[in-house]
Amino acid sequence: MINKYLSIGIFCPLFVLNIQAEEGMWQLSQLPDLNLEKIGFEISAGDIYSPDKLSISTAIVWLGGCSASFVSADGLVLTNHHCAYGSLQRNSAKDSIDYIDEGFLAKDRSEELPAIGQHAYVLKSMADVTDVILKSVKGIEALTEKEKRIEQKITAMEKEAENDREDRYCYIATNYNGKQYVKYLFNKYQDVRIVFAPPAAIGNYGGDIDNWMWPRHTGDFTYLRVYQAPDGSGAKYSDDNIPLKPGNYLKIAKTDLKDGDMTFILGYPGRTMRYRSSYSVDWNLNRTYIPRIERFQSILDIITEMSNENQEAKLKLASYDAGLNNTMKNFQGNVDGMQSSNFIENKRAFEADLMSFINSKRKLKKMYGDVMEKIAAQYAILEQSYDYDQVLENFGGYTIGVLYNLGSKAYDVARERAKPETDRRPEFSEKRVKDGMANLDYAYLRFYEPFDKTMLTRALQQAAKLPEEQRITALDFILKGSMEIDAWVDDAFAKTGLKDIAYVKDLYNKTPEEIEALNDPLIDLAIKLYDAKDRKYEEGKVWNAQIQDLRKKYIDALYAWKGQSLYPDANSTMRFTFGKVKGYKPADGIWYEPFTTLKGVVEKDTGEEPFNNPAKLTELSRSKDYGKWIDPELGDVPSCFLAECDITGGNSGSAVMNAKGELIGLAFDGNYEAMTSDWLYNPELQRTIVVDIRYVLFITDKFAGADYLLKEMGI
């Protein structure tokens, strides 16, 4: 049934004139339809992916949130510096050495650092399981029930495939809002080590200021190495483990990359919304992006104030600060992009055209005639409880601090464990719970008590501002109690046991009733809120089932109109995208060239973070000590380049290859002017920002002197 979508042809969801071969995050199974050889590829679709032979895709690694690739026969992996940031930070805390600022280079394998908390996933197989899943819900009409059953079926199939092996990971991805299901089975390697990370003054050069920006000069790379047990299993860290011999690894490009050259990317893009309605865009713009930017800014202001006063605060809150800044800039880019391009108006006009076609055909009108009104009605539901939902959302995630989250999570687990196995939410499967518990050791890395208290106080104060009739009654015991909010928070932080990791871990051995009996004030707050959040969760399931069904219909209507095929939205599965090395025009009178250079790195140097370029790099530039990494046309070492490839978050660290399939760089960012790209690909503006492999190797060679890595990669 889904096969019709897999035939050749490009579908452009919004503006038919935009049709460009560069659009698309294609499934590997769609590769044969792309006619690669006709657009300049010197390798075949089968060289890139083949279910039954070694191919380039065999060398691609998923890091869970980031992408990577093998670059040697001994399990050496290249990914982005920002993808290894967490591991570096955890090691820094452990060793009291700042591996972020100073960088890290293992002189030999014995010196490699365990990349704490980092796993590597290598795809073992993929299979279309649409028939199996849809057969299991045949005859069920009620949407919520159907979705629940599908979820249960997926969980069961994943569990079966993983077979209780902790070095297996199965993920059944939902494509096209449930028109296709694909099962991905991975080997999971739990022993990943850090080999070489440049100092942040290279790996994160430009920091938040340059983030999403071109021209870019960031050496955003880190070398890792994947280890396995002697028996070949993906065991946890052990001295006995040996480097993985991957099925395949990428070769470094032998020719210099030029403007206009064809490139492609294999990686794990996280999420796109290319087939959404104007109602969804409107909601996301005005009810998500804009209010969240305000919220983020207010939290960033708190962090800045605390960090200015206190070095501990600065260290503890740094990655949090970076994350918020990054996301906020993304949201702001979406807002700017949508507002400046009349995004919603254009979507509405497109939908009006679509519906006028649908309504002109009796049969289609009957099937899809009311889809837009029904989608509108769904968003009207969200609107009703908007203020309440916003406040409730504050009691979770980045807006509430570490301690509350620790207590809340443990209580949620206890409640889920008390349910029959089939009723448990998928994210609370015993396996996921155990994965989460493994990370508890790092729970306090970001814990800075004054900040934690401020965040909780802030959430409670906002709850206090809700109108009486919309109030969260579960909070009455504080907000209508005798203590001021500040005082309550002080008292709760004084009395809670959540600052003790042994206490936290022990919570996972308790029943809900046992946790309730602790009378821990921070956990009690989570307990009080449990029902309100659970109700929201259940409402959300109903809403999701309905909107997913409507989105499925919307795509069907689009297909009926345009009769063309399409690629599924990104969902953290391996995808292929291609396009040429190309600059772009960010504004009237300006052309952004596709390459930056070492000279440009030095020109940005201010001596101050994030432009505190290492003196050694300046000296290498001054003395033109480029080694073999000079580009003859540029007369300098290339730093970063732009390509038309269509990527999104999750692609960070992805291998970028030339028409021969050789490694030419690592994707690490998109550009600000195309931040609405998750919603729409714009061929004029959307670019992937890549750190040139020649810069990676120049730093490895001339800056770090890590000759043995070059040798290992065959250079």
Next chain:
Amino acid sequence: MINKYLSIGIFCPLFVLNIQAEEGMWQLSQLPDLNLEKIGFEISAGDIYSPDKLSISTAIVWLGGCSASFVSADGLVLTNHHCAYGSLQRNSAKDSIDYIDEGFLAKDRSEELPAIGQHAYVLKSMADVTDVILKSVKGIEALTEKEKRIEQKITAMEKEAENDREDRYCYIATNYNGKQYVKYLFNKYQDVRIVFAPPAAIGNYGGDIDNWMWPRHTGDFTYLRVYQAPDGSGAKYSDDNIPLKPGNYLKIAKTDLKDGDMTFILGYPGRTMRYRSSYSVDWNLNRTYIPRIERFQSILDIITEMSNENQEAKLKLASYDAGLNNTMKNFQGNVDGMQSSNFIENKRAFEADLMSFINSKRKLKKMYGDVMEKIAAQYAILEQSYDYDQVLENFGGYTIGVLYNLGSKAYDVARERAKPETDRRPEFSEKRVKDGMANLDYAYLRFYEPFDKTMLTRALQQAAKLPEEQRITALDFILKGSMEIDAWVDDAFAKTGLKDIAYVKDLYNKTPEEIEALNDPLIDLAIKLYDAKDRKYEEGKVWNAQIQDLRKKYIDALYAWKGQSLYPDANSTMRFTFGKVKGYKPADGIWYEPFTTLKGVVEKDTGEEPFNNPAKLTELSRSKDYGKWIDPELGDVPSCFLAECDITGGNSGSAVMNAKGELIGLAFDGNYEAMTSDWLYNPELQRTIVVDIRYVLFITDKFAGADYLLKEMGI
């Protein structure tokens, strides 16, 4: 003697590798040596300037501070909007209509507004008078005496040439620090009228933010018309006057301008310092630019605060604010440029090479061997009294307010008039004094009392901070008196008569003693400071005579080394410069394209000043109602363009012409990246920013509907 400098060849004062045909603000007499036809000109040197026939230079107009050109047989003139800004402001005050914000279009000639305070100068003749002048000081060795005699000779010759006619203006320019003197004689037209000025939202679009910046989208043009008396004299405004029939006027280009096309400019560049030593650069960077930026910023802060509180302050201080911002940005650009390019170090290295050559030749060593040390010694003199001089400088010009300046100027005039005619300073010749008096009617346009008081208070407070032994004793009567500074200023402003224009004008009928007898406290302050300032003036004359002699030697030494010819530094005389339409690379990874477009104008629109693009212009862009002003390659109306021409302040409003000598635009700015251009021409970075004539005509035609102007220009 100077003729050797007029032969062909290009002299590059700093870096020999920089030699580029585009460098140079050439005297018209040097045109035949430039081999124009070989570099793409379709007209000859004689078509551009010829002493004995009509040529393009005949159509060039000097506005005193700005440049312009005739564009019709009826005296129609095109210049920059910012050049006519003062006239528009004065008319706005008179008519209570905001011609700046609203723009002005005369429906026919009867509606044209007198451009109050604006004169137009048309070059009548030029002649090398070096021999005459040098002969007059033959045998005089003492430098100060010699300079004084030259000054007197120049004043006498100018007076003789002007022959007491108020419609004549003579200016004898000093080239190469006194190696050449050239006499320029102008017809001066005192009746200039405003024909069409676009609203500031076009004419000053981008304001201070875009000032000096590319990409640029400013329609910086205004049409004026020059009138003469029926007898042909340049009489003052009268209803009887008739439009001037200029000897020549420029024709509008008939072909579309393209990237790479040859262009040239005729205009009146004000001042460059291309042949200065490293000591001069050092002094200007560290003792002029940097401290002045601080001073300007502190004054701008005061203006901003007052303007935010008070609409009157905003109006009165607006042009003052704009001027300070503009100059400060220029200074900052110089600082940035000098610091980032190691300007001083490079100059020193160059001078070391120069001196090592000079010292290698016995004869040259004898003549120039000590020139660098002597220049150094001159700057050491300035250093000794630096703090004192800074404070004294505050009592004059932009740092002291309107009233004090009015009183001080009148007293200075009385003192000068009391001297024998030959001892009077040239800027106090009776003619100059009368010119100044004519402008007294506009004296209070910028007078806002609270600001005036603040500026005087500020100057006194800074004087109070001088160390006791360096103090300005003339201020003891205030600073060592019984009143606080604030109270003294309040009292002085309450008692002074300087707020009454009749009182001010009457000062010009008085002797110094009569003015002293008035006991006007603000004038008394000027009287007390007179001696200190006069002493500085005399010291300055000695210093100048010495440094000028040394600079002359420095140029001789350079010539002895390089043996090439050169163009003189700019000095507000007509110059020729040429170069191609060309973009530039402001930073790694960025190329600035040479054309901007109407689309870009609209894209910058924020609805708020200075990006408050008129709705009508947006609509013209939206509906692609470009008329005949569309550029076929751009598919849009060009807005501004870049050319390699070598210009500086004073060139504003200059006609830019193509290889055929047809008008293609008006120069109105330089670019930020080349702000050190007054010190050094950098072919990679220096560009002239030009408003494209097609944009001028598009606005005239489609926006303003001023068809009669197009017809008058033969379109």
